[in-house]
Amino acid sequence: MHLAWQLPRKKWLVTGTILLLILGLVSYKVWSGQSNKSVIIVKTAQVKKQDLEANIYTTGTLQPAQQKEYYAKAATTVKEILKEPGTKVTQGEPIVILDDSQALLDLGQAESTLALQESEYRKGLSNKLFLEKKLEDAQKNLQRQEQLYELGAVALKEIEGYRLEVASLENQLAAIDLKALEAQVNKAKLALQGAREVATSTVITSPFDGTVLKIGVKENQPVTPGMFIASIGDVHTLEVNCSVNEYDALKLKIGQKAQISSEGLREKKFSGEITQVAPQAEVEQTTTGSENRVKVKLTLTEKVEELKPGYSVNVKILTDKKADALIVPIEALLQRDGKDVVFVYQDGLAVLREVKKGLSTELYQEITEGLAQGELVIITSQEKLKDNTRVKTNDKNK
Template sequence: MKKKVIGIVLVGVAILGTAGFLMTNKSQSVEVETIAVQKGNISEYVEELGLVVSENKGSVFAPTAGKVTAVMKDVGDFVDQGEVLVKIDGQQLSRQIMELEAQKSALMAQYNEAVKPIDRKEIEKLELQLNTQKKRVEEARRQNEVNKTLYEAEAISYEEYHVTLTMLQEAEAQLEAINLDLDLIKKPVSENIINSYNAQLKQLDIQMEKLRSQGEDYVVTAPLKGTVMSKFVEAGAYVQPGTQVMEIADGEALYIESDVLVAEIAKIKIGTAVEISHKDLGIEAVKGTVKKIYPQAFSKVSDLGVEQKRIKVAIDLDEKIEGLRPGYDLDLKIIINQKENVLLIPENTVFEKNGKHYVFVSENNIALIKEIQKGIESKRQIEVVSGLHESDLVIVSPDDKLEEGIVLKSDVPTKS
């Protein structure tokens, strides 16, 4: 019986202690704001800026040098493929044609000289010169031998001997030159040389025909259908070959390019959904899809001056956006994870302690701490994987004064 009495006394003391705790905290009740745990949808996403780009675009360049006589289109004008954009002074073309004709005439003279038939009279003339020169060489050689003998006998001076030696050398050189001329006139022209001349002449003809087909005024035409985005020349300007004159883009075939941080790119795949928005343009949550992830990273300096490694991503528009133009900046949310019908609470209801996450809940106007497991965090909301149930009342922005077991004012309205 004694032990039983002690047990009852201890229970009584415990009851009195709990009542005292509640009475103490009742006098210290605090006013809090609560919100009910609700089910809903949540998405995790990467936020980036995107640039509207035309699928079909092209730069137009001047193909020749000359003075611009007319600019037919202005920025914003629509053009069809093949439509005239710029005219260039035709005098430059005339000069180019004249230069090519002069080159052709010079080349034809060389060709005719190379392929002219053998002149028999010229050959006979050279052969006569050759025979005469051979006799001169023989006579010079005989005279040189005589003077050599006299010089060795000291009958004449070295200077007298050297004169005949020089005459012999000159006669032999003239003989060799006549032989070369005779061989050259008899030798037929190589087939390779003839083919080379013909190819050069044909190339000149093609260039001249191309220039003549361009008419009096050289015209620059649109390579594709679209809108003139930029204009770089005015009438009266002088352009060189390769000078950019205009830029054209198809305003209907549009997509979006975005530069994503390398740290985020692993979460993004081909086919990843994208939400596209722009408050000022009235664009809200238009759907898009990642269609391409470029293979090479590049460095880009952020607005804060920090150099970052990024990867370019191309995004298709799943819906048409009226009034959208190339060059517009858009706000993107690249969805990397999303769940439906899960428990959600505001992020400002959660606090961390010793690496774990907790919330305060209100049960019968008493503050209790509950550990939770977080899931997706997005839009200032957190998915609750475990630890809470739907309709549980969690306390918003709990401060340091809030303790477990404290009494909460029951007249505080709750959010829903």
């Protein structure tokens, strides 16, 4: 009986021990889970040194740095097209000839009108000089007669004739308006200048060595004033027309270097520099709405056969650079109480630390004071953190 009682007792002891172990394990897991819930999971990045560049990115369109467009100055007809688009031309070489018959008639008429107006002016000037001399003599005669009248040598009615002569000459002089005649001459000169320009424009020639970019008319086609005729450009010297936002524009200056690339030539990069920054911003419509943009012009500093006028290009403008800069990811930087700060990962804690900034880019921030190379900064969940908050990370940086 005694042995029979001892065997169940041992069994109960073993069972109890196992139950206590299971209970302890469950309690530990519960406690561990609750403890882990109070620890914030974060990601970190290592503070490192590398060369840093600040760039402005935009897109633009290529066009010849030297380009000339021609438009019809008067109604006429296209007589002959001598060059096709893509043809290379030299300075002074004819490209398009317009009918000049009406232009020559208008030129002849303008020359005749000017000659007539100049003749009228010379005649008016001559008459004025003649009448001024005659009036001077008449006034002297009147003065002598008035003196004789005071002496009683002549009658009053004899003086009246001299007075009438003086008045008549004064009226004739007043009728000669040399300023009006001169204005007519100047008007005729301008008309003649315009007629000569129209006559000259009937033969369109290249103003420089270049390439015919476009011909906008056909032979025998009537044209009206302002109609596009042709364009010529130097396709070997290209420039980029682009724009940047008003904030980036503050970082630009003439002579800054740029890198230019094309989607069609992804393996190649071309060099350029800023040659013009517009003095004012203009409102442009972008994919995000209206935006103030500043127009910028860059010139390629090398001759490029692969790029053509009209191509869309990507532009990267270098605004600043720093060798061996101490950097962190831009998302590591925070503003707390008006100060620039980061959270540094130290032994499971997020330690708040004030820093001083240097050069900034889209991805990285240079730190000039407050951090050392190799330290770990927290880049996620900072809004949940305070100084010395418990954190956990599974990053390989740890």
